[in-house]
Amino acid sequence: MPDLRLPALLGSTGFRLAAVYAALFAASALIVVGFIRIATNESLTRELDASIRADVDSLSERYRAEGMPGLILLIRNRTQGEERTGAVYALADPFGKMLAGNLREWPAHGLAVDGAIELPVERAGRRSVARVQLYSLPGGFRLLAGRDAEERIELRRSINEILLAGVALTTVLAIAGGYLFRRMVLKRVEAIRRTATSIVAGHLAIRLPAGRTDDEFDLLARTLNEMLDKIEQLMDGVRDVANAIAHDLRTPLTRVRARIEELSAGRLQGDEESAALEGVQAEIDELLRTFSALLRIAEVDAGAKRGTFAEIRVVPLLEDAAELYRAVAEDQGVALILKNDKDDLTVMGDGQLMAQAIGNLIDNAIKYGRDGREVVISASKQLGVVRLSVADHGPGIPESERSRVTERFYRGEQSRSRPGSGLGLSLAAAVARLHSGHLELADNEPGLLASIVLPGNAPA
Amino acid sequence: MRVLIIEDDREVGLFVAKGLSEAGHVVDRADNGRDGLFLAASEPFDVLVVDRMLPGGIDGLGIVRALRETGNQVPVLFLSALNDIDERVRGLKAGGDDYLAKPFAFAELLARVEALSRRARQTGPDTVLRVGDLELDLLAQKAERAGKPIDLKGREFKILEYLMRHAGQVVTRTMLLEGVWNYHFDPQTNVIDVHMSRLRSKIDKGFEKPLIFTVRNAGYMIRA
Numbered sequence: 303m304p305d306l307r308l309p310a311l312l313g314s315t316g317f318r319l320a321a322v323y324a325a326l327f328a329a330s331a332l333i334v335v336g337f338i339r340i341a342t343n344e345s346l347t348r349e350l351d352a353s354i355r356a357d358v359d360s361l362s363e364r365y366r367a368e369g370m371p372g373l374i375l376l377i378r379n380r381t382q383g384e385e386r387t388g389a390v391y392a393l394a395d396p397f398g399k400m401l402a403g404n405l406r407e408w409p410a411h412g413l414a415v416d417g418a419i420e421l422p423v424e425r426a427g428r429r430s431v432a433r434v435q436l437y438s439l440p441g442g443f444r445l446l447a448g449r450d451a452e453e454r455i456e457l458r459r460s461i462n463e464i465l466l467a468g469v470a471l472t473t474v475l476a477i478a479g480g481y482l483f484r485r486m487v488l489k490r491v492e493a494i495r496r497t498a499t500s501i502v503a504g505h506l507a508i509r510l511p512a513g514r515t516d517d518e519f520d521l522l523a524r525t526l527n528e529m530l531d532k533i534e535q536l537m538d539g540v541r542d543v544a545n546a547i548a549h550d551l552r553t554p555l556t557r558v559r560a561r562i563e564e565l566s567a568g569r570l571q572g573d574e575e576s577a578a579l580e581g582v583q584a585e586i587d588e589l590l591r592t593f594s595a596l597l598r599i600a601e602v603d604a605g606a607k608r609g610t611f612a613e614i615r616v617v618p619l620l621e622d623a624a625e626l627y628r629a630v631a632e633d634q635g636v637a638l639i640l641k642n643d644k645d646d647l648t649v650m651g652d653g654q655l656m657a658q659a660i661g662n663l664i665d666n667a668i669k670y671g672r673d674g675r676e677v678v679i680s681a682s683k684q685l686g687v688v689r690l691s692v693a694d695h696g697p698g699i700p701e702s703e704r705s706r707v708t709e710r711f712y713r714g715e716q717s718r719s720r721p722g723s724g725l726g727l728s729l730a731a732a733v734a735r736l737h738s739g740h741l742e743l744a745d746n747e748p749g750l751l752a753s754i755v756l757p758g759n760a761p762a
Numbered sequence: 763m764r765v766l767i768i769e770d771d772r773e774v775g776l777f778v779a780k781g782l783s784e785a786g787h788v789v790d791r792a793d794n795g796r797d798g799l800f801l802a803a804s805e806p807f808d809v810l811v812v813d814r815m816l817p818g819g820i821d822g823l824g825i826v827r828a829l830r831e832t833g834n835q836v837p838v839l840f841l842s843a844l845n846d847i848d849e850r851v852r853g854l855k856a857g858g859d860d861y862l863a864k865p866f867a868f869a870e871l872l873a874r875v876e877a878l879s880r881r882a883r884q885t886g887p888d889t890v891l892r893v894g895d896l897e898l899d900l901l902a903q904k905a906e907r908a909g910k911p912i913d914l915k916g917r918e919f920k921i922l923e924y925l926m927r928h929a930g931q932v933v934t935r936t937m938l939l940e941g942v943w944n945y946h947f948d949p950q951t952n953v954i955d956v957h958m959s960r961l962r963s964k965i966d967k968g969f970e971k972p973l974i975f976t977v978r979n980a981g982y983m984i985r986a
Contacts, residue, residue, distance in 0.1 A: 583979075590865060591948060598947070610848065625917055626943060629956040658947040665950045726950060 319487065320480030327476035328469065335465040342461055346454045350433050351418060357389060358435060358447050370443065377402035388450035390423060390432045396442030403446070420451060431455060490519045494526070506534055539603065547596075551589065558585045595725040602655060602732040614656055616647040616681045616690065623660045624679050631668045631677065638664070641680040649688050649756050651737045656690075656754075659733035662726035663692040663752045671696025671749055688756045689742075695749040704743045730754065763808040763879050764788045768798030768825065769841065770816050774864075778811060781868045782875065794818030799825045807836055808879045811871070814842035814853065823856040830857040837878035841866070850946065869980030873932040891926040894973055894986030896965065898926055907965065917942065918961050925974070925984040934981035958982055 365373045377391045381404035392403035400408055409423050423432045434448030497510045509530060512523035561582050564570055570578050624638050631638045649656075660679075667677040671694025678693045699707055708731035730752070731741040739756035765782055769775040770793050779789045790807070792798035795818035802810055802825065814822040826838050840853040843864045850861045860874050891898040895908045903919060905912040914922065920942045925933055935954040939945050958974070966972040975983045 587867075594863075594948065622943065626945070626949060626953050627951070629960055630951055630953050633956055654946055657945060658949075661945075661947075661949050668951075 315487075315491075317484060320477075320484035323483060324473065324476035324480040327479070328473040331469050331472035331476075335469055339458075339461055339465055343458060346457065347433070350449050350451065350454065354418070354433070354435050354447055354449055357391075358437070361445070361447060365439070370439075373445075374402045388453065390434060390446070390448040390450060392446040394444050394446075396444075401443075405446075408444075409446070421448075423448075423450075494519075494523065501530065506530075506537070536603075551592065554585050554589055558582055558589075561585075592725065595729060598658075599725065599729050599732045602729070602736050605736060608736065611650045611652060613648050614651050614653050616649060616688065617642050617645050619653065619657055620660060620679055620681055620690065623657050623664060626661065627664045627668060631664075634668055635675060636668050636671070637676050638668075639676060639678045641678055643682055647681055647683055647688060649737070651756075652733075655733045655736065659730040659754060660690060660692070662730050663754075666726050666752070667692050667694040667696070667750070670694065673697070686757065689753045690756070691751060691753040693746045693749060693751045695746065698745055698748055698750045699743060701745070707743065708741060727752075763876075764790070764806070765809050765811060765875060766790045766792065766798070766802055766805075766807045767811045768792045768795070768802070768816065768822070769811070769813045770794060771813070774813075774841075777868070778871060781872060785872055787875075795820035795822070795825055799828055802829055802836065803832065803834065809875050810836055810838045811875065812838055812840055812858075814840055814844060814849075823853065826857040839871070839874055839878055841871075867979070869932065869977070870934045870936065873934045873937060873981060876931045877928050877933070877937065888927075891923065891929075893926050893929045893984050894971070896926075896973055896984075898922060907969065912964055914961075914964065917957070918964065921957060921961055922965070922984075925982065928984075930983070930985045932977050932980050932983050937981065 361373060361376060364376045368375075374393060377393055380389065381391055381402070390404060392405045392408060393401045394408040395401055398408045400406075406424050409421050418433060418435050420431055420433050423430060423434075430450055430452040432448045433451045433454075434446050437445040437447075439445055494510055497508055500508050509527045510523040512527060513520045561578050565575065565578055565582075620640060620642070624640050628638045664677065664679065671677060673696055676695055678691075680689075680691045680693070682689050682691075708727045727741065727743075734741045734754045734756070737754075737756050739754060742753045742755050744751040744753070763786075765787050767775055767778055767782075767789060769778065769791070772793065775791050775793060779791055782789045790801060790805075792801050795816040797818065798812070798816065799820055810826075812822040812825060816822055816825075820828070822840060822842075826840075829836065829838075837859045838857065840858045840861045841864060842849060842853065842861065853861045859878055862871060862874060889899070889901050891900065896905070897907070898905050898919075900923065905914050905919065905922060921938060924938060924941045933941075938954050938958075939949065958976075962972075962974045965974055973984050973986065975985070977983050
């Protein structure tokens with residue numbers, strides 16, 4: 303369940319999102335409502351002013367034709383009988399004495415200004431507010447004409463009430479929506495968090511639930527899952543290496559230790575002693591070699607080299623590597639043959655590592671495939687995929703062992719007795735992976751066909 | 763030859779100093795960057811052996827950069843536990859002349875130090891290299907011994923050139939791999955030995971006096 307205590311709530315992204323959502327929603331509702339209110343008010347005022355102006359027009363026409371008496375008469379006429387229109391009139395002499403009109407007394411003492419104002423008035427025994435125009439007439443007489451604005455004020459009040467209710471309702475809706483929104487987001491985030499917690503607790507095989515849609519959360523879950531796969535793979539690698547080191551490095555170290563013990567006990571004499579020392583040195587050199595090969599594989603697997611990739615011309619690379627090993631091959635009675643269909647083949651990569659990987663494959667082919675008398679090195683490009691292959695006619699690798707030979711230190715049954723660290727294919731595989739490719743081992747019928755398979759000019 | 767070793771590990775420093783003294787060189791030592799830079803800047807040395815990581819506020823790269831900025835061109839061999847091609851490139855870019863990863867065999871270090879001092883003495887490119895009665899014409903790409911032409915394949919020519927440029931000095935297998943093939947990795951097998959034995963049979967076979975020697979536990983040497 304989400305934590306509902308206040309500090310936790312304020313700290314929650316879901317809550318903040320919901321609050322911002324609600325606030326925005328309410329603010330936009332307020333703006334719309336305010337606009338409606340102002341617009342309604344203005345149009346009502348305009349209407350009132352227009353009817354007042356019509357009244358005043360007829361009054362002034364009569365005044366011009368018949369003078370003050372005519373005006374008084376007209377106002378009296380208009381204010382007699384039933385009140386229908388809500389019209390307000392008042393005519394006062396220069397001393398403020400009411401001459402005609404439907405107000406009990408002149409309401410505008412002290413108001414000298416001509417123009418439209420709103421005034422509280424008392425009319426037919428009840429108080430209300432009127433919108434009125436004041437006019438000064440010759441001789442200090444003053445005329446007031448207007449309309450009762452009570453109706454309009456009523457209308458305005460009810461609009462206000464409706465609008466306020468609307469804003470309140472909107473706010474409630476916004477808060478509810480925000481809460482639902484937050485629940486929805488939180489549910490997904492919470493699922494991710496729970497899974498991550500189990501992974502931290504050691505359940506490394508668990509993966510995040512990724513739905514079938516392509517929304518942001520599913521994409522996030524999928525990416526995180528890929529990351530977890532990669533981490534698991536790396537952890538497996540570390541575990542494998544630790545095991546391998548335990549198995550394969552302890553044995554030579556034990557031998558070294560035994561020899562040193564013999565030496566320090568002084569049991570060896572003359573030639574025996576120097577032979578033992580040389581043996582120790584050779585063992586340590588071999589250990590260092592293995593060690594640096596392991597480090598190299600780890601370095602390659604870490605992928606830091608991708609930053610320094612450059613264009614490599616494949617054919618010269620193969621020619622150089624073949625040339626380095628050719629002398630050894632010939633000494634072993636093996637012919638190294640280079641075949642390629644395209645001279646201008648290029649790949650993006652690290653030239654040193656690629657040469658080392660190819661070198662390892664050639665070295666393997668010479669060591670294990672020497673009965674076949676021929677090792678063929680080739681480069682080809684088909685459907686945008688570049689293959690650098692080394693093929694021998696030796697005993698090959700049984701299919702059941704092929705997936706295991708690239709593991710660090712793994713050595714096939716037949717090769718256990720031959721020299722080598724058991725890291726050559728691992729390094730070639732790591733280099734292929736670094737270049738977004740893979741190491742492919744196939745049957746050369748007979749023999750082994752090992753290929754570094756690379757995506758054409760554009761590794762990721 | 764006067765060599766300055768700037769290395770903070772006492773054991774390694776003493777080991778290298780002792781070895782170089784036994785080989786007939788005069789050795790000074792500094793165990794931190796500040797003292798090392800001070801010594802290197804104030805006294806003349808033929809070669810500096812500098813550890814990459816040093817205490818004393820300035821590391822190996824910093825020392826070499828500082829020296830190069832003042833126009834000091836003394837040859838520098840970097841020692842480092844960081845054996846990564848990028849690290850090597852960084853060392854050379856900072857002004858280093860060679861790079862040796864720890865752990866190393868002393869013979870390898872000695873050979874490289876001597877090769878560096880020689881490189882520093884060299885002036886101008888040679889067009890013909892001579893060792894005894896062996897002559898290598900770099901322009902015509904021809905080799906002859908005692909007037910008789912020797913047929914060398916492309917890479918054999920390069921190996922011989924490298925050896926002759928370091929005549930009288932030990933050339934290690936890794937130096938050959940780096941200098942001739944430009945490969946900075948371990949080729950697993952004794953490939954260099956096989957190339958050398960072929961070259962040797964072409965150069966020395968049928969002559970009374972051999973020119974190419976194997977130096978035990980170290981590498982090869984050509985000398986008259």
